[in-house]
Amino acid sequence: MEKLGMNPVNSCPLTPLGFLERAATAFGGCRSVVYHDVVWTWRQTFRRCLRLASALVSLGVSRGDVVSALLPNVPAMYEMHFGVPMSGAVLNTINTSLDAPTVAVLLAHSGAKIIFADPAFLSLLADALRLLPAGGQPAPCVILVEDPYYKEEESTTSDEELAALTTYEMLLEMGDPEFAWVRPATEWDPMILNYTSGTTSAPKGVVNCHRGIFLITVNSLIDWAVPARPTFLWTLPMFHANGSSFPWGMAMVGGTNVCLRRVDAAEVYAAISRHDVTHLCASPMVLNVLANAPEGVRRLPAAGKVRVLTGGAQLPVAVLELAEAVGFQVSHGYGLSETGGLVVSCVWKEEWNKLPAPERARLKTRQGVRTPVMAEVDILDSETGRSVPRDGSTMGEIVLRGSCVMLGYLNDVKATEAAIRDDGWFHTGDIAVMHPDGYLEIRDRSKDVIVSGGDSISSMEVESALYGHPAVNDAAVVARPDEVSGEAPCAFVSLKEASTVTADELIAWSRERMPDFMAPKTVVFRTELPKTSTGKMKKYVLRNLANDMGPTRGSTEM
């Protein structure tokens, strides 16, 4: 028995790139990508990606080089996910809402050789390129991805500047549609580089390999029970953890990718009807926008036919209830850039359908259980390193183990060692509790926990109560220094249109729902709260504001 093992046939590296080659045969004439009047078939997409890979190689790109993209969810962005790694390069999609200094930091850090850019982000890119350190590596070569559906008047780039650029379609023309794509030398070869976006100000470059991406892709399809040939609407930015691995997943199941430049509720509902969309992913923020769209806009072809996958640290019960009332069939999970997609999900139990709606929503807003490809997930007490009891109240850090976990952070040994520990766990920095039924629920990012007296307060628990108030649109709770207890909860709140509520009323509302020490001592009203492009609250901004206010005293302030 022991003589048998890896051999020349079964050691062939796992990679999601072969899904596209297969799709060209198995789904050849089916629609692969749709964008306004642009309709590609899987046969065409395969050939276009081979052209892209071949052209990149002829531009001098070689194995392990970084190729970046500053693109919205247009067809070229989809093609990047195959064409770039098929050249042997590592794909780096950049969050398009970053500012020029940050983009410059990322480009300098990754050493990108080539960057594909949308006309809307050319001036951002030009600013970033000017900020690159002098005397460093050569600036990346810029390729313009033209878009006939982009409204030119928004552009700040001159016609001359535009004319000087190589375009994406010119590049594809150069490429060979019969190119023998570059297979990874091993399944551990880097394939993807994603910078973690902005809940802290120090971006880290997450590197995932072919094996990890292959596995998170099959994991996501099976966990969400994606059927054959779905129609997938691209409401989730592909620059966000590569759209949770679904670019590769759609090639595996022969789905149709419906592209969208931007998420606007009216456009989303129109696209759902026009293309018979069956599946979409949305952050809780986007789900909130869709669920709160005006009544005339908020129409689905049939209730329960559109399946929505949402994830993130916080899915407010109110948002979920609204979305389900509209008719979306919502699934909920949890993942990180470091895992390439969702690795925990709230597997739904039939018996829960009998419960009243608020109870159902409360159960579904829990993050859930590990997805099947992950080996293990646990919640560890940060002091003892032991599993927390399954009591639904003891907080600890979520740790993960399994093949979807990243290789590490690019050129950042310290950050890598802090996350990937010798104890065999990836430490997420997310604080959660384990319920008696084995479902975990996130309580906070570890740095967002408020320590009041000796007690830890989950900022999310307080926020959750605030979201339940009918006037509240958005809520974020952070620590503010407190003379008595060290820290006390401080709430930043934005209200729904034409709604009013006083700080007193919100504090009273909170005290009815939690122990006094957990209720906010301060409530600050804002028209809008600061968020990243993927809808995560920029709590460090609010924490700075709360610090600047100075310490609270004995009583509550408003």
Next chain:
Amino acid sequence: MEKLGMNPVNSCPLTPLGFLERAATAFGGCRSVVYHDVVWTWRQTFRRCLRLASALVSLGVSRGDVVSALLPNVPAMYEMHFGVPMSGAVLNTINTSLDAPTVAVLLAHSGAKIIFADPAFLSLLADALRLLPAGGQPAPCVILVEDPYYKEEESTTSDEELAALTTYEMLLEMGDPEFAWVRPATEWDPMILNYTSGTTSAPKGVVNCHRGIFLITVNSLIDWAVPARPTFLWTLPMFHANGSSFPWGMAMVGGTNVCLRRVDAAEVYAAISRHDVTHLCASPMVLNVLANAPEGVRRLPAAGKVRVLTGGAQLPVAVLELAEAVGFQVSHGYGLSETGGLVVSCVWKEEWNKLPAPERARLKTRQGVRTPVMAEVDILDSETGRSVPRDGSTMGEIVLRGSCVMLGYLNDVKATEAAIRDDGWFHTGDIAVMHPDGYLEIRDRSKDVIVSGGDSISSMEVESALYGHPAVNDAAVVARPDEVSGEAPCAFVSLKEASTVTADELIAWSRERMPDFMAPKTVVFRTELPKTSTGKMKKYVLRNLANDMGPTRGSTEM
């Protein structure tokens, strides 16, 4: 970039065993296994499998030991698929229709430490144990898997013999339901040993590892688009390539396993109705039995609701048409024990639905395209080693590459090297053509091709024409020596009840449908044709009969 790679977190071995642990939480209260009045939940199945693993360890089973099972599709057979490898042992399921000398050969070859046996096969096993070579390794310890639903009168084992045996439930009682199951040291550790059954008389021991089984399991679920929580009827023997990996697949998606001791058309249709079965696998032979059941029996709750996956070298068009007329939604694929399940499948194209039924059936009886987890599939010319043209007529050998391919044959370096070649391909020995659309179609086992004059005749093509005749129940075509052309086709045919046809008529029927040289020169009628328990024709038996007849002369014989 190059400093990043495998690390203590992402190098955790792939194994399907964790699916059960997850199922105990995610699907804890859902039905896992149903058999008459026995109903287990996933929580219970997990604990029973841990008891089994723990008891095996306490019996002295250690990592890499072989544990065998001689069982029909009863609940214990399902539990073997987790409990045995959870002890670190390698599971060897034995085809229950083998004879005692063959079972003895397998037990001696595998060195099984323990064998679980059904009462129906105790006397077979006793005979086999008596045939074990003297002075070899100790005979395996026999554990009796009692079955209250087995009719005792069929048994030939005495009450005393039965009373002396340890029973499965006694063993589970000994086990610890909180046992920390033995994880594989590496994902390449052997997990499964299956002996190839009987189309030749020399069984080979296929060894698959944890990684391979993990991957074929996800492959099968995605390729067949298995939804969450299906109800799966066990019509395919689990001893046949471990039921095409679906024991592990059901734990991954939280399905219900409906067990069946034997396949009887009336029982199958009754089980479908009683349990709301959504999915089942069937060999073409079993599909034939189901499709030809008496009208009163042949009833489905709703057309298209029961999905059937069938595979094997030959799916007659007539069988497929009948099965679809009954209302089964049939998918078709191809795999081998060496790949652990289906690795090629006939992905259906919507545009084909518009074609007339015979054309649809003709397209669906092709084996198809590679399933997504397999890296590559090709058809090679046996002389040049190059891909055959995509012309639908040039025959070559099917070769495969990818992670689902076995480690090798146990203690058989020669056979392993013949199959797993240094060219990086697994050579299947199956002969096929590649159609212009990239779908492959099997024409024969390489040893079944008939060489007439200079031409190769696919025995399956001739059989396919014979199956189209309304009187034909079963047909097998083999080479018979021929004075003029070396070999000529000789058909063995069984007829449907109350049908008649002459040899002359069948030869004329064939000649209308193929070139004269391909039509059978001899037709032999039999009440039944010799088959293996999984429905494969024992062609070597027929070939011997045809040889014994001596050579055909110039004209056809009947």
